[in-house]
Amino acid sequence: MSETDRRHGGRPRSERADKAIIEATLDLLAEEPGLAGLSIEAVAARAGVGKTTIYRRWPSKDALILDALGAAKAPLPEPSGASVREDLAELARALTDERKRRYSRCFWNVAGGAERYPELYARYKRDIIEPRRDIVRRVLRRGVETGELRADLDVEVAMSMLLGSLLARRPQETIPEGHAEAVVDTLLRGIGTVAR
Amino acid sequence: MSETDRRHGGRPRSERADKAIIEATLDLLAEEPGLAGLSIEAVAARAGVGKTTIYRRWPSKDALILDALGAAKAPLPEPSGASVREDLAELARALTDERKRRYSRCFWNVAGGAERYPELYARYKRDIIEPRRDIVRRVLRRGVETGELRADLDVEVAMSMLLGSLLARRPQETIPEGHAEAVVDTLLRGIGTVAR
Known part of the structure; x- marks a missing residue:
């Protein structure tokens, strides 16, 4: 106030x-x-x-x-920079928490109208979505620079896995407790046992 | 015919x-x-x-x-069982190809109506979605049994990353060539360099 x-x-x-x-x-x-x-x-x-x-x-x-x-999308937290793991977990938790908020359904409806309202959707993507994705992108790029992440990392693929696992749910679905951290850890260490 | x-x-x-x-x-x-x-x-x-x-x-x-x-969701291919990597890639490619089909928008609209038509959506999920997810789930479980995947794998988290990265896009968005394989490989080997 x-x-x-x-x-x-x-x-x-x-x-x-x-x-x-x-x-x-x-x-x-x-x-x-x-x-x-x-x-x-x-x-x-x-x-x-x-x-x-x-x-x-x-x-x-x-x-x-x-x-x-x-107004309905609170800004994502500026990552603390302690480590890639902690930064990604902070962002993932923030994205998970957003789904509990009153207006998460709006975003589903706006995305669903993308074909019919292409100009509005393009501005929404440019002004609201992309700046948020950029925060995640910067954390991943920094991780490659510091050596915490693989040098051959495909940043867009990693982003699609991190964000997709948190966002590809219907508006009313709940996300299990601890999901954000589990996704980040799984993404970092992989699920396979054979070194590639 | x-x-x-x-x-x-x-x-x-x-x-x-x-x-x-x-x-x-x-x-x-x-x-x-x-x-x-x-x-x-x-x-x-x-x-x-x-x-x-x-x-x-x-x-x-x-x-x-x-x-x-x-009728609009073709059955997922029965995985060949050659390896977890190949099975997951086959399934991921099939899911990617589906998005190019004429009716992919229906599924977005049906999911969007889930709150308002809960009974229909519950039947849709049970009869159409879950049997498909089960195919992916079985491949992951078999991978744990054969030792191709980590013994402590959280199957649901891995599924959310694989499927989310392929499905969390608006109906009209195109998925880049090779995305299905890139996601599977990234999921298997992880993006981090520090052994965990």
């Missing part, structure tokens, strides 16, 4: 409206038709504001949706 | 109708509203048959949907 908010014993009116609009957008995105069911009218009705209040702040529906999605 | 079909120069009428109904069901499942948009009326209209033709053959909408999904 900012200094101003504390002085006035609450958020300023426009900030409250913004928050209600963002939450209404996420609620609607999480419902069945996903992107197809979202209109500025529906957001306005759900948030209890007028359409002009929304248009004053967001120039388009896509801009509102991207802001809402950005 | 069976012997009978060849003799008569085509499929019998009821078989043609069945095929048209299954294809119409898959077409509708692949479209945006997915399960929510599917009705027997819509299937009948798309297939060019009467509703009674559908009800004569399938007792309920769920039964029709499950039959259609089963």
